[in-house]
Amino acid sequence: DIQMMQSPSSLSASVGDRVTITCRASQSISIYLNWYQQKPGKAPKLLIQVASRLESGVPSRFSGSGSGTDFTLTISSLQPEDFATYYCQQSNTSPPTFGGGTKVDVK
């Protein structure tokens, strides 16, 4: 199975900060990388597909980039509703696998 490694595992930030989360795959996955946001007690929400395609309704402050093995999720200006845990997930090879998550909390 392809291993997905996220860093950092947690970070503290303030409203208005620019936040960057990285995800690295154990082998090349082309652009088949998705990002999710999960809040406590809720199901994950799909934010970005195929590395950079924003889902409908997702604010434009979220962006994704990367290809091959290295990917980035950026939140350009952190908003109060963005404090959550973020997961990457590869969809290049079955089984789909997820990163361990990055928890973004209040500084």
Place this chain on the structure above:
Amino acid sequence: QVQVQQSGPGLVKSSETLSLTCTVSGGFISNWYWSWIRQPAGKGLEWIGRVYSSGTTKYNASLKSRVTMSVDTSTNQFSLSLSSVTAADTAVYYCATGDAAFDIWGQGTMVTVSS
């Protein structure tokens, strides 16, 4: 818009079979992939497998010997069975659309395996 509602027991005895169902509303179950994903408390997400509306399945090899998924197009429902459960199967179980990216999720069912 399509929504999925999960149902099933939250407590299963060790060595028995976990059974969960998702009911699709706002659309038809046909021509979609339907996946099951689980998340142990405080941990990450694990894809269990998926079923297509035709009944074709694909399971994660780590659970394949214990998993059965099915779909009932007449009731717009799809189901998960996981046999011979142990404490390691305690988790929140989600159903979701898709088999590559998962864009519509159920509300989650916390399943505890008791001894």
